[in-house]
Amino acid sequence: MKDIREDIAWVKINQDVMKSLENPRKLYWVILFCAICAFGVGVSCEIYQYRTGMGVANLNNPQVWGLYIATFIFWIGMSHSGTLLSAILHLMHADWRKPIYRFAEAMTTFSLMTAGLFVLVHIGRLWQFYYSLPYPNERGIWPNFQSPLLWDAMAIFTYLSSSILFLFVGMIPDLAIARDNMADGWRRKLYTLLALGWEGTDRQWRNFRVTYLTIACFLIPLAVSVHSIVASDFAMSQAPGWHVTSFPPYFVAGALYSGCAAIITLFIILRYTFRFEEYMTKSILKKIVRLTFAIAMVWTYLNAVEFAAVWYSHDEASKAVLIQKATGTYAPFWWGMIFCGSVVPLVFAFERFQTNIPVLFATSLLLNLGMWLERWMIIAPTFSHGLYPWTWDHDQWPSMVQWGMVFGSFGWFTLLFMIFCKVFPSVSMYEVKEMVYHRTLHLKKSEAAEQGAH
Amino acid sequence: MSVSNLLENWSQFRHTHPVDDKPHDPYKWAMSIDLDACTGCNACSIACYAENNIPVVGKERFQHGQQMHWMRIERYWDEDGREFADQGAQFLPMMCQQCEAAPCETVCPVAATNHTADGLNSQVYNRCVGSRYCSANCPFKVRYFNWYDYPTDDAVWPAEMSQQLNPDVTVRSKGVMEKCTFCVQRLTAAKSVAKSEGRIVREGEVQTACQQSCPTGAISFGNLVNPESRVHKQWQAQQVEIDKDKQTKDEKEEGSELRGYRIFEDMRPYPSVMYLERVRESAV
Amino acid sequence: MIDSGIDRRDFLKVLGWSGAAVALSGCGNTSVEDGKETVVSYVEANDYMIPGIGVYYNSTCAQCDAGCSINGRVREGRVLKLEGNPDSGINKGKLCGLGQAGVQHHYNPDRVREPILRNGNKGETITWDKAYALIAEKLTGVKGEEIAFLSGGVSGHLKALLGNYLESIGTKNHFVYEALAPVGVRAANLKSYGVALPRYRLDKAKVVLSFGADFLGSWISPVHFSQQYAQFRKGMDGQRGVLIQVESKMSLTGANADRWLVVKPGTEGVLALGIINALGTTSGEIAELVKPYDHAHVTKETGVSASQIDKIAALLKLRSPSLILAGSAVEGYAHGAQNAAAINLLNHVLGNVGKTIEAPSNVPFPQLAPIVGSTASLKSLNDGLVAGQYKVLFNFAANPVFTAPGAFKFKDNMAKVGFKVAFAHYMDETAMQADLVLPLDSALEDWGTQVPEYLADGMQLNIQQPLMEKLHANTRSMGDILLTLLKQRRADEYKNFEDYYAYLRGSLLQNKGALGAGGSDDDNFWNEALTRGVLKISSSSATLADKAATSGLQLPKAETADAKFPMHFIPGVTASLRDGRHANQPWLQESPDPLTTIVWDSWVEIHPKKALELGIVDGDVVEVTSKSGSIKAQAYLFPGIHPDAVSVPLGRGHEAMGRYAKGYGVNPFGILDAIFDKETGELALHETRVSIKKTGARVLIVKDEGAAGGMQMGRRIALRKTTDQVDLSEEV
């Protein structure tokens, strides 16, 4: 299989990547336009909801959360794979990550930003959201540090700021390249500013390595904790179906899973729109696909653990929720989730599909759909079939306002992501060079060894 | 507003069920509801609407499950598949149970719902940001969210109707959570009178709106730590203790002959409302 | 309470506190604001008027005719909430939901505010002077027998005044109409006990066997009975009272019974006689009468098993005294009065008369005693209308266009009258047909007296007084209107009475002695009466008949089913909506029906077995067709109804009456057949036969009950014990 050529010229790398900042394929503009439209739909739904009241979302007494929180978890989850690729695999010296980690990290940042929006969209009094921030204030009161929701807010803010920092720090050498190769204009000014005077001296490189490594180490526990905390929003409550000890690992696995699936999707899109065939090779894709397959199986296992734990427990209410999921109003979605989450990834087990781009594109979309359904199936059935039978409500269906905002969030994410890829180098130039260099060295070594053997 | 203030006063801000160093004194408001006397007539619920400025949401919003009744009367049937409901139905007035270790209190991100020194579960409308986490975590689902802006909704309170609003109770605007308060405005007024006279509130001096209207007197309300109060006597006679998640009387193998129980006691919210089981004649 | 210079009437004017300024607290400013709102002070104030502190005034509830005394909380000149008046023996400080919704009658945005002269669908506002002149003009040259006055039940001074007015215009055609009144029971009681309504003492009974008497919901004096019921359940000597309810459609009382027995509609009397037979304690005439009613016969007719009859008989024998009630569900048949009489017989047999059936008080002032309404009088009015007998029709406190059975075609007949005057609070269906609509004060703005028909706690005269200043300047008290009309006729006689208040005060003071306050000063007496809200008057008791009247007691044979209309139709009477006159009070619309928890809409109760047979599920829109019409409503599967019957609640389905009533639900009055009780001539509400058919449409039922449908799903929520499992002796 064709991988990055070891003899590729560094200048060519620069040129290829810089080209992505200039003229992507037409598809880029189509995607951008669609994203703006979708985002517009979301914004108008929010304006309507803000002015009229949360009721237009068709939420009600038992069903107080709805799609907003489900989609919130979905986006939080998606952020995890960026960290997996950029930080964890960095520490593990997996060099195949190098051409793709940049956009994965951007995905992390933007999906976190999207998730944050859902918190705002969800609260009843958006104009008072600052009450939940711990800052010294005139009223002399603090938020409630006992509330998982507050931990959530803090964890997400920390994770978001660290992710941005990590993305930015990792980009500094490339920004310097862009600065040096860009004609005069606002972008050059921007790169000059952001490159922070990078000159590529040894000392700079040494400090850069240490900083990058430190943030990477810092980010990993953070990533795990963020989704554990999101999981504790549920696990710490008393609602049946949520009050499960295995929720944190289950959430983290789900997060990595959906993130990897999203990376496959974006990989394919970027590869085409920015003509990155040279760098985003199929062999890298194959590795991600295998990783995704492994995580899918972990997720499937944890799912089974959760079902078994509920089924054999004495918690009748939780059991009732599980049965309701499988047989009640939400059954099509729940089985859809099982199908998309556990059956569809079996495609990845076949080597011939591991590099088949159309199949992978379709499959990864299905996986993401499955993971979104999973989040919805955590939220809705528990509310509709909770502890208190009198308030059961099996008929509640999210209104168009909710769907509009979910739709809009995809627009918002795509918009941010696409603009990022156009403005910043979405393939890490210096690391690709490193990779090529290391591979050349390796090649030379093995050639030398071969020769030595003769 | 200081960190030290936060650290020192934490237990006061987040006071949970009675602990030895802070017993309920001199008030602990509690209720007991005799289900055998309750006829399900809805007078209490309407009294609650009148007293607490609860919006009438109308048919369409009711259909969406957005009704606001702080006090709802639940009607249960026998579940043994009999052809006719020949043992009648069973009614249960359900409102905020004012839990001592309330699941809603711990999860609110802005501490808009707290425990008061009187053992009430307070809801502060102007602090609420509307995350609805409290409702999600309430086992009884007795918290109601303002899905719309009812005070400005002319279908709910047209100019004439708005003159009926009780000025002692805040009219809740959109985006905040609300629930039964045990008619805290009446409690405050009674306490203020008592305080001016240098005594505590006497038994019978204050009634909740539901209690006052109940034609069969099924609801009693009062100060649980006052040995004179009917509520205290009832809880004692029924051997229900507020700080237990399993009552001693229920541990007996043959079960108890007393009727007092609390709903979801085993989940340890320590509700302040005791129900007395409905009784049915065995001879017919 | 009233202690100083300002007269009670002026007090209302003094309280010119601007309502709007304090009304909508909570949706105004959200931060400190200066100089935006206006505070309006009192011009003059009494000591007890303190802003921010409620003042309480007693008056009388006008939501139904039970005569509960209310205690209104007034703050800054606005009435906020109604409670029960503890001084009244009828409701002893309690008030039902219907009564509490009285403030929404008062503040209703759809009240009529100006006199309206209507012409077809158009109306123009006119002045009161013009309205009075118009009435005088239309009455000139009209003979007394060409005038009809239709009203609901009235009592007290208004009744006296109304009587005088009718006399002055020379008419005897006063039709007193109540759509839901216990007329059959009254007739049976008169025969059985010698009085129309004895005092029922549930609190003294150990067993209550109620045949369709919804005394906890809507029957006669529910708040009073509920209090007695609480006492009855606590019981004497630790023995809890046992309630057995016999009916074809479960009422609120049925839902609270220890045993709810479903019987074939109309066979309640048969069961009663069957129980007498099973008791086996009778001899002579009665034994002869009940002889045919052996187990086999009774079981066949009623559907109640023999063992159940024996159990009830045994219980009645064992626990005495008991109380047998014949309620509204038994009187709605062509043999309704007979049905009730058969049931009353049980009380004689069990020796309850005099123990749990007590003699009522006499009303010492017959001119104030209530005239009770009936449907028979509506029928005679309707017959007169058909014959074109009337040229002028007055209507007050009745809404026959809505409540008359469809078979009457009342609306069409009413159109034949040349000039129709409606005294109305709202533009209801009848007011819509009137030529002149005169707006009335709300019950909370009006003066009056009332004598309840059912004197639960001895003779009492209820005082009605305004709780606040009039909301709308151009509404008038019915008393004032009658007084003005009377002055048109008999100016001399009434010139001393400036207004109805003066008339009321004057005539009460005149009878001060008889009212039990002979020696006291006029003002003291008056103020005392207003403060207490009720005048308790000592009076003699009526005497009860001690012997059972069995003559003429005859129950019809079981009839064969009508193939075209196979189902019995039971119009449901709910505690909050009754005959629909309060359907525009949103609290009542949104208050879930206790049994089905449905709000804002009508429904058809069908037994699940029957529904299965017909392929009907919850929410299916079904068409209920009788000989006289058809209605469409959502089906609700209900385990508390006889499989051969369907029930639709009354009260909804208004075509007028404002935003909260119009267009919600259907009106079952419209499909009632004109079948009458053979004895009393009363409309037999339950005699209509219907067929039901699915329309194919299905709706989501708007109800409080969740998807679990009244099941607890194994969670310990509403618990129950049987009497042998509990020890009630130690209870507080």
Place this chain on the structure above:
Amino acid sequence: MYRFLRLPILLVGLFMAVSSYAANDPQPTLTTEDSLGPEIQQPIEFPHNRHAGLRNPNDPTNSDPLKGGMEIDCQYCHTYARRSAVAGIPPLQKCIGCHQNIESVRNKPRIVELFKYWDAKKPVPWKKVHDLPDFVRFNHERHIKRFVEQQNRPTQEACGYCHGDVKSMTVARRQKTLSMGWCASCHEKAHPVTAAGGTPVGDQAYWYSFQKPAAKPDASGVVKAQGPNDCWQCHK
């Protein structure tokens, strides 16, 4: 070379220093400094200074309105404050009660205006000067009981805690912020629950809703407790 980092580091450091100082401030920030509200146009320009202001010592007959007041107790007119949560506005009757006997000012334009309202039996549409948000319920009665009756503070001082120096104003004008932190700053201060010498002010029922009183009296022999800190005291 790292010059570009200096500014960010400085800013971050400054922010952290300020916020940790603010967050760790051991004393509640007393926002007692005056925050003057807007001037308000009233239908009649009521001179508080003339009624409640201090007497002019040089003018024993109190004849010159510009120079001195009459030291009328606040509660003489604002009589509801001690009996109700709401202070209300004195009834018109109250004004007339005195003014019908004061012939000397009878023809002053303000008094003429006043009598116009009285003759028409119409209330004066006063503008609300101290208008708290609708979800805040300040109880006048409790504060008067606490400070005037139990602690024997002069009325003008006690009222002045919140209303400022009304005796020097003509038309009342807000002087304090009346914000939540401002209210809380007073509730977080320890106030005596016993008089000097340890005599309890009221019994336990009187101060139960306050925070736990100190176990021991302070140097002056007074036991102190902070005011109520429960949200439902003011918001319900």
